[in-house]
Amino acid sequence: MTLGQLASKNRMGLLFMLPSLSLLVVFFLFPLTQVLYMSFQDWNVMGSSTWEGINNYIKALGSGEFWLSLWNTFIYTVIVTPLIFVPAILLAVMLKKTTFRTEVMRVVIFIPFTISFVSASYIWSWIYNDTYGILNFLLSKIDLISRPVNWLGETWRARVMISIMVAWKTLGFSMLIFISGLQSISQEIYEAADIDGASRIQTLFLITIPILRPTIFLALVISIAGSFKAFDQFFIMTNGGPMRTTQTIVMYINKIAFENYDMGTGSAVSVLFLILLLSISYQQIRMGGYTGE
């Protein structure tokens, strides 16, 4: 290949990349530097700005609402993660063999993953409804509750009930990841364990879960990062109430930036949020894994 041909091949390669490269620069790299820059500025309504130094960060870190939102997001992550993972692992073990029946069941369990958080939140708000909800009706039918419960009106209850909705919606995804992990485990190991007389529970905890550990860890990182980004379900099911105790960090950014128009502090919180998320995602890069969620 001559030098001229090589140069034209390089040009062609760059030409092919140009559309995605432009999007990368305009809507990703530029905003990324911009959010950092804006976090050191004070922006007023007229669009002009003044240098603020680290004042926005001091303001953000000194605000009780920032810490409350961070805490709410953290607590939600702690509640929702086991609610997703325990059933997902159990279902994966149950459905790992590929037959017509298990394939149908996998698809059925995955269906909630395909619907929007908005629809899912409304569907479950209707189930949880304190006056007309079917949950109160069913629970009172079997005498578990004596009078209607306001499921989304109290902080801890709301956190748990929203987490149940999210587990229902997303565990199908984790389950599929585990199934593909399980299917890569050689059958001989199980046969050997069977010969040694291992029980099913022993096999699960001593063989399956240890071998699956990298897959579980990767799915955990993806799921935790997702929980920290929570917005839709809280925005719709509680709108942050009662008393902002279910307001997540992204809701807080949305509120100070687009309701109070404090772009400087909003940017500072965004940068802090970014650093937090990158330190979680860094684990994902280290594992070399990559998926769509």
Add this chain to the structure above:
Amino acid sequence: MNKRHSFYKLLIALPALLLSLLFLAPIAWSLISSIKHTADILKYPPILFPKNITLEQYIKLFRAGDGVFLLFIRNTIIMTTFTISLVLIISVLASYAFVSLPFKGSNFIFILILSIFMVPFQALLIPLYSILNKLRLLDTKVGMVLVYSTFFMPFCIFMFRNYFSGIPVSIRESARLDGASELTILLKFYLPLSLPAVATIVVYLFLETWNDFVLSLIFSSSNNVKNIQVGIMNFGRQRFQSDWGIINSGSIFSLLPTIIIFLMLQKYYIQGMTAGASKE
């Protein structure tokens, strides 16, 4: 013995079967609620199996606010179609270049594109808002499509690049010797061999765009741009009593297309989504 065996099989299958039905129950309850008469929806104890079913709630949904919901659906279909087309075109082109037209620094560009995935767009809402505003693309469908494309393209480029690297080099070398242009090689050899990846990506992009809420909520304010999810939320946030008939019919209307598309292409989608995770 055979009889006992199948009885045992049924016994194992039963809890699993019930469990999977449990996953559909919330959707089923919303569907049932959406075909009740308005007076029947707000009844307690709830009517589990309504005798009189009606499309009243759906008619209400489409009539509300001079048919604004139809407009939201139209916006969403337009934005979803354009996002899918744009991302497919640009990610196929870029992935082909990464695989068969690499140059010094192209790998770095690839890593930069993948890094979009590590940075949550939720942290970039403020600068994106101000850039869209400067480009006069705020509250426009074009602006929405460009933002969607940016944040949804890394997965697609990653996927196509993987697929393309699996295609033997000899194919493009002999095609080049025959004088085929790079675009011809891509369209005649690479793309037809990657149809499963196309199917995965179409479902992925459809779900992401159709189900988007936060981007549409923040970057669109007029009824000509808002998507279906924001539309449902607008119905849900009525000042007085929430109209659960409209909310349920709207939710069902929003989830039907996503479930249908998923079921049509589920084989490719599930394969594609899990392939990246189980590399370990």
